[in-house]
Structure formats: C-alpha cells, structure tokens
C-alpha cells in the first residue's frame with residue numbers, strides 16, 4: 195500500500211533522514227518512534243510532500259509520489275494530523291467539516307447544494323471523531339482534547355486512506371490521551387495509520403508494528419514486543 199524505499203533528506207551536511215525504508219501494511223497502525231531529532235517528523239514531511247527527498251522513493255498504490263505537491267498527495271488519499279492544531283477559532287465544527295468533506299461526486303456545487311448534500315457525511319465524520327455533540331460549537335470553545343479530535347476529523351473528512359499522525363497525544367492529559375487511544379482503536383482496520391508518538395505506553399498499546407529511528411536511520415522494525423526487547427533499542431533509545 196505505502197512503501198518508502200531508501201528515503202534520504204539532507205539539510206546541508208546534516209542527514210536528517212538516512213536511507214529509510216519502511217512499509218505500511220493495509221489497515222495497520224504503525225508506530226514511528228525515536229529520540230528527539232531522530233528524523234520522525236522529517237520522514238512524515240517527505241511522505242506528505244512538505245519536503246522533497248534528496249534521494250529515495252515513496253510508493254503509494256503503485257505510484258511513486260515522492261516530490262509531488264502536498265495537495266496532490268492529499269488528493270491521492272494520504273492525510274495528516276498535525277501536532278499543533280490549525281483551525282478557525284470562530285468557526286463551528288460543522289462549518290469546518292463542511293469545508294473539508296470531500297464532495298462524493300467530486301464536483302463543485304453551489305454553497306447551498308453542498309450544504310444539503312453533505313450534512314449526512316458531516317455528521318458521520320463528527321460521530322467518528324467523537325464530536326457528534328459539538329457540531330455547533332465554535333472551535334475556540336472546544337476542550338483542548340476535542341480540538342485535537344477536530345484536526346483528526348478534518349483528516350477523516352477528506353477521505354484519506356492513510357493517516358499520518360504527528361504526536362496525536364502531545365500536550366493532552368491522561369483522560370484525553372485515553373480517548374485518543376480509543377479513537378485510534380476505532381479507526382483501526384478502516385485506515386492505515388503511521389503514528390509518531392513520544393508516549394511509549396500509548397505506542398505499545400496501539401501499534402501492530404513499530405519502526406525505531408535513530409540519527410535518521412531505521413534501527414529496527416517489529417512488533418511492540420520485539421522492539422522493546424531489541425538490544426539496540428534498549429541501548430540508544432531507552433538508555434539502558
């Protein structure tokens with residue numbers, strides 16, 4: 195489904211991402227972990243087109259998408275959820291989703307037509323993202339955790355097949371983190387997800403497989419059990 199081969203990004207003399215290969219299997223939750231500066235966010239930026247790779251390929255459903263513009267990559271079904279949520283403070287959840295939900299006919303209708311046609315889809319996405327009761331709340335009045343769900347909802351609304359999460363639980367308290375975990379579990383199987391996360395308990399609990407990056411390179415990929423038992427991981431990542 196999505197496969198990254200030999201991906202490399204150099205910033206001057208710094209090799210931020212160094213010959214990274216990883217494969218996302220259909221429907222899996224794949225954790226991406228590593229110490230600060232390991233190259234996790236840069237890897238995601240290379241997949242989403244925010245950055246162009248120095249070398250390497252990103253193959254998605256049989257097409258090399260490396261170097262395409264971010265909009266083209268989004269259109270192909272790769273969505274991204276940001277660490278810092280971007281929203282319009284005075285706009286309701288419904289309005290956000292109305293702007294984001296992909297028109298199933300892929301045609302641009304009138305504002306009225308769009309509104310009428312898409313209300314069911316807007317409600318479905320809001321329910322999925324735990325915002326079913328907040329459709330008429332303006333974004334600035336959502337609780338902190340709910341703002342993160344709004345960001346996730348926007349990714350779901352554009353009909354993504356693959357979702358790349360950059361620290362979905364960053365800055366959230368324990369109960370909000372638990373709700374993020376619940377949400378990711380609910381999405382499991384319907385979406386293919388790559389999740390950068392510093393909360394190791396969360397990553398271990400949700401991931402089918404985990405890739406560990408260190409100094410830009412892949413240290414290992416395996417099941418959560420394999421990864422925590424890996425001697426290299428213990429040494430460089432857990433400091434043991």
Ligand SMILES: Nc1ncnc2c1ncn2[C@@H]1O[C@H](COP(=O)(O)OP(=O)(O)OP(=O)(O)O)[C@@H](O)[C@H]1O
Nearest residue numbers: 205208209210228229230231232233234235236237
């Ligand atoms: N635009 C850039 N220009 C120069 N160096 C960069 C740029 N973006 C990232 N880097 C460097 O590349 C390396 C990898 O950064 P990256 O943000 O991908 O790491 P990370 O694993 O996501 O770290 P963190 O967990 O702290 O977010 C770091 O040394 C960082 O300083």
